[in-house]
Amino acid sequence: MARSVLGPEIERLIQLLAKLPGLGPRSARRAALALIKKKDQLLVPLAGAMSLAAERVKVCSVCGNIDTVDPCAICSDPERDARTLIVVEDVSDLWALERAGAMKARYHVLGGTLSPLDGVGPDDLTIDALVRRCASGEVSEVILAVNATVDGQATAHVITDRLTATPVKVSRLAHGVPVGGELDYLDEGTLAAALRARTPF
Amino acid sequence: MARSVLGPEIERLIQLLAKLPGLGPRSARRAALALIKKKDQLLVPLAGAMSLAAERVKVCSVCGNIDTVDPCAICSDPERDARTLIVVEDVSDLWALERAGAMKARYHVLGGTLSPLDGVGPDDLTIDALVRRCASGEVSEVILAVNATVDGQATAHVITDRLTATPVKVSRLAHGVPVGGELDYLDEGTLAAALRARTPF
Ligand SMILES: [Zn+2]
Ligand SMILES: [Zn+2]
Numbered sequence: 547m548a549r550s551v552l553g554p555e556i557e558r559l560i561q562l563l564a565k566l567p568g569l570g571p572r573s574a575r576r577a578a579l580a581l582i583k584k585k586d587q588l589l590v591p592l593a594g595a596m597s598l599a600a601e602r603v604k605v606c607s608v609c610g611n612i613d614t615v616d617p618c619a620i621c622s623d624p625e626r627d628a629r630t631l632i633v634v635e636d637v638s639d640l641w642a643l644e645r646a647g648a649m650k651a652r653y654h655v656l657g658g659t660l661s662p663l664d665g666v667g668p669d670d671l672t673i674d675a676l677v678r679r680c681a682s683g684e685v686s687e688v689i690l691a692v693n694a695t696v697d698g699q700a701t702a703h704v705i706t707d708r709l710t711a712t713p714v715k716v717s718r719l720a721h722g723v724p725v726g727g728e729l730d731y732l733d734e735g736t737l738a739a740a741l742r743a744r745t746p747f
Numbered sequence: 748m749a750r751s752v753l754g755p756e757i758e759r760l761i762q763l764l765a766k767l768p769g770l771g772p773r774s775a776r777r778a779a780l781a782l783i784k785k786k787d788q789l790l791v792p793l794a795g796a797m798s799l800a801a802e803r804v805k806v807c808s809v810c811g812n813i814d815t816v817d818p819c820a821i822c823s824d825p826e827r828d829a830r831t832l833i834v835v836e837d838v839s840d841l842w843a844l845e846r847a848g849a850m851k852a853r854y855h856v857l858g859g860t861l862s863p864l865d866g867v868g869p870d871d872l873t874i875d876a877l878v879r880r881c882a883s884g885e886v887s888e889v890i891l892a893v894n895a896t897v898d899g900q901a902t903a904h905v906i907t908d909r910l911t912a913t914p915v916k917v918s919r920l921a922h923g924v925p926v927g928g929e930l931d932y933l934d935e936g937t938l939a940a941a942l943r944a945r946t947p948f
Contacts, residue, residue: 551845553815559800562793566770566778573769576931579839580768581797582804582813592763593797596782599760600790603783612783614754638780644752730777 556582608679610655610672612637626650629686632741633676633705635659635693639729643691648738651689654679659697660704673705680712689744690718693728706747717744757783809880811856811873813838827851830887833942834877834906836860836894840930844892849939852890855880860898861905874906881913890945891919894929907948918945 552560556578564574581589605611606618613619620626630651634640640653656671668674679685688709692698706716720743723732753761757779765775782790806812807819814820821827831852835841841854857872869875880886889910893899907917921944924933 551812551814551819551821552842553804553820555796555800555803555815556813559793559796562789562796565789567781568774568778569767569769572931575842576839577767577769578800579813579837579842582800584766585801585804588763588766589797589801592760593794593801595756595760595763596790596794596797599756599779599783600786600794602756603754603786611752612757612780613752614756618752619754620752636780638777641753641776641780730773 609653610637610657610675611640611653620652626652628652628684630689631676631679631685631687632689632691634691634729635698635701636730639691639693642730642732642734643737643741646734646737646741648741654688656692656701659692659695659701661697668704671701673708676705677708677712680709680714683713685712685714687715687717689741690716690747691729691741692718694723695726695728702747716747718747720744810854811838811858811876812841812854821853827853829853829885831890832877832880832886832888833890833892835892835930836899836902837931840892840894843931843933843935844938844942847935847938847942849942855889857893857902860893860896860902862898869905872902874909877906878909878913881910881915884914886913886915888916888918890942891917891948892930892942893919895920895924896927896929903948917948919948921945 560574560578563569563577564571569577602614603612604616606613606616606621608617608621611618611620627650631654632643632651633654633656634643635656635658637655640655654672654676658666658671660666660668660671680688690702690705692702702718709716719740723740761775761779764770764778765772770778803815804813805817807814807817807822809818809822812819812821828851832855833844833852834855834857835844836857836859838856841856855873855877859867859872861867861869861872881889891903891906893903903919910917920941924941930938
């Protein structure tokens, strides 16, 4: 009874908004109402931006970044040091490191961390692709910028083992990263300092 | 420099998402990434739901509710008591009262509260329309369900003054509503009790 007055279009909008990280049922209702009230300034432009993103955004076949071109702008940027790969768990970590702006290198997005309890094994991540990139001779250093969590560090160990057969030097972020912390929540100065002071792994 | 790697489509998506209530720049980035990763399950359906809402949702010309029909489903529901109008500041308050489900009446959405400091005067609200509805002889009771804030109570006084020239009885929500609180954050039991125990104004 309670919701039936909303009409199916508004109900569906609220239900979908509630699936966004950071929005619960109550904030989804507020967001829906704000969208409807600002139809021309917000609802219509956001619907358009979403359609455009859905149409154009793709995953980079080289590094796993998301962009509207493949290879992504980072992979095809000649100004960047192609011999250094920064390995991250997720695109959000890549964005965080880019905001820090400390190093003009390239990236490799793992797509997560190894997590036996959640059923995430090596084949669910892009570790094989990373090993291939490193074995090609085009890469001389890999910087492991994974989260300082148990799963992140276990993943770093597995990757380091796999990379011993390649000519690359493996380092990791300096211990400026708080233990148990996630990269995406760190301030940019801490990220930049941790990159500069990276230690051999 | 920092954001340029994102591409204009993703940047615009993040910028628009950050305008939603409850989402800041960081949570907008997380939401954008979640949308892109769940393209088929979330991004495409949400873009569609927004387009549909933009196309179909309109403001009810009788009560100010939003719906896909005008008059809205509440205004044209013969099961509801058309002689009782619940006056609310905002559509979100109407939704909150409907979730409480305590009273099958009709509504009048003011569109805000009088706020001289913010430049909101009587002409910016739907007070004149409320007076016209009450003068028509079709309404016998007006329940002022405005927020228990200074502006809300001042607005209630102005409305009560305007309605003395009409035949309606004016009441307000019982003091179960916490002073300074906003309706949309109240639990449904409190709202239902406050409606039942409404007092003459
Ligand atoms: Zn790439
Ligand atoms: Zn209506």
